[in-house]
Amino acid sequence: MKQCLVVDDSRVIRKVARRILEDMEFNCAEAEDGAQALSQCQKTMPDAILLDWNMPVMNGIDFLKALRRESGGDQPVVVFCTTENDMGHITEALRAGANEYIMKPFDSEILNAKFSEAGLV
Amino acid sequence: MQTENFQFLADLLMKKSGHLLAPEKGYLLDSRLGPIARKEGVDSVDELVRSMRTRNDERLNWAITEAMTTNETFFFRDRTPFDLFKAEVIPHLVENRRPGVKARIWCAAASAGQEPYSLAMILREERTALRGMQMDILASDISEKVIEKAKAGIYSQFEVQRGLPVQLLVKYFQKDGDMWKVDPSLRQNIAFRTFNLLESFRTLGTFDVVFCRNVLIYFNQETKRDILNRIAERMAPDGFLFLGAAETVLGLSDAFEPVAGKRGLYRRKQMAQAKVA
Ligand SMILES: C[S@@+](CC[C@H](N)C(=O)[O-])C[C@H]1O[C@@H](n2cnc3c(N)ncnc32)[C@H](O)[C@@H]1O
Numbered sequence: 001m002k003q004c005l006v007v008d009d010s011r012v013i014r015k016v017a018r019r020i021l022e023d024m025e026f027n028c029a030e031a032e033d034g035a036q037a038l039s040q041c042q043k044t045m046p047d048a049i050l051l052d053w054n055m056p057v058m059n060g061i062d063f064l065k066a067l068r069r070e071s072g073g074d075q076p077v078v079v080f081c082t083t084e085n086d087m088g089h090i091t092e093a094l095r096a097g098a099n100e101y102i103m104k105p106f107d108s109e110i111l112n113a114k115f116s117e118a119g120l121v
Numbered sequence: 122m123q124t125e126n127f128q129f130l131a132d133l134l135m136k137k138s139g140h141l142l143a144p145e146k147g148y149l150l151d152s153r154l155g156p157i158a159r160k161e162g163v164d165s166v167d168e169l170v171r172s173m174r175t176r177n178d179e180r181l182n183w184a185i186t187e188a189m190t191t192n193e194t195f196f197f198r199d200r201t202p203f204d205l206f207k208a209e210v211i212p213h214l215v216e217n218r219r220p221g222v223k224a225r226i227w228c229a230a231a232s233a234g235q236e237p238y239s240l241a242m243i244l245r246e247e248r249t250a251l252r253g254m255q256m257d258i259l260a261s262d263i264s265e266k267v268i269e270k271a272k273a274g275i276y277s278q279f280e281v282q283r284g285l286p287v288q289l290l291v292k293y294f295q296k297d298g299d300m301w302k303v304d305p306s307l308r309q310n311i312a313f314r315t316f317n318l319l320e321s322f323r324t325l326g327t328f329d330v331v332f333c334r335n336v337l338i339y340f341n342q343e344t345k346r347d348i349l350n351r352i353a354e355r356m357a358p359d360g361f362l363f364l365g366a367a368e369t370v371l372g373l374s375d376a377f378e379p380v381a382g383k384r385g386l387y388r389r390k391q392m393a394q395a396k397v398a
Contacts, residue, residue: 085278085296086296087291087295087296090287090290090291091291094287094288094291100286100287101287102282103278103282106282109283110279110282110283113282113283113284114282114287117284117286117287
């Protein structure tokens with residue numbers, strides 16, 4: 001089973017995402033912010049990361065930049081999942097090494113489509 | 122709905138768009154025709170149809186035919202056909218067309234434009250492989266509403282997240298309020314028009330590639346066969362036909378054969394005895 005780390009400061013969003021991802025046969029772990037996510041990745045790199053942008057402690061884009069500098073940090077497929085939906089944020093995310101980008105609100109169809117575009121399913 | 126009214130609608134659709142109205146699809150009638158009934162100032166769809174039976178209002182007949190079309194579509198739908206277009210069709214045409222001759226693609230049920238725009242994006246991405254070859258796209262659909270939308274090239278956030286890789290979104294779309302607008306340069310090689318597949322194709326010219334996806338499913342066997350055979354007449358002898366995942370030529374037309382191992386892709390039969398008429 002593939003591992004997916006769900007990073008979002010909203011418990012509700014994490015729960016919704018987790019339910020969809022488990023239906024897609026991912027094994028899920030959760031983190032509430034970028035800092036937590038980074039320390040989890042330093043222990044084991046997941047196959048995929050679903051990543052919110054605005055979070056306390058460390059936001060999504062700073063986490064992504066830090067992740068890509070870690071050893072093995074180029075491996076996880078990172079899919080942003082955020083309410084930020086303007087061109088500026090999307091291009092910044094891609095430049096920082098994001099593989100796909102979901103604009104909230106999302107549903108299982110979009111999550112499925114984006115994960116398959118990113119080569120995860 | 123009263124049986125006579127249902128039958129009237131079924132006959133109307135068969136005549137106008139070739140669609141089968143199966144009794145089990147009756148549940149669609151209220152959601153699709155309800156808005157028209159309200160606009161016409163009658164209380165129910167039954168009432169609407171009853172009044173249609175007494176006056177023969179062509180405008181209303183078309184509004185109803187259009188409302189009964191299913192326009193579901195998305196970018197790079199099913200992906201495989203687009204991969205095959207890139208991997209099989211483009212190299213073949215580059216190899217087999219004289220320099221300077223434009224190749225022509227027909228999206229015969231283009232809906233709101235996601236299919237032709239997906240092709241237009243591939244053509245841009247594959248510029249090197251095309252070695253200067255130009256391809257024009259004719260995007261047509263029976264529904265004026267979807268063709269207007271296709272022409273405008275404006276999609277919701279939901280629509281641009283179905284099938285469209287974010288890299289292509291960034292490259293070929295601009296944000297416009299809450300909506301996303303296709304870069305005008307993508308439209309350069311696409312002509313949009315309303316066109317009913319029941320009409321003669323003679324005015325359309327000939328094509329190297331035809332996308333006729335997820336529309337045959339609405340027709341009866343006879344209409345499917347007729348449309349496939351008439352498409353064959355409009356196609357280059359070495360042309361390519363793409364059908365939807367639930368569609369086939371098998372048992373319908375001798376003019377095409379499936380390409381082994383390439384799902385959804387069909388070629389004109391090369392044999393002289395292939396029946397095209
Ligand atoms: C389900 S959509 C498929 C769109 C696209 N080809 C795809 O695969 O995503 C079917 C389209 O066929 C169009 N259509 C139905 N009957 C037609 C007819 N007789 N002539 C032309 N288009 C027709 C409908 O208006 C609708 O937009």
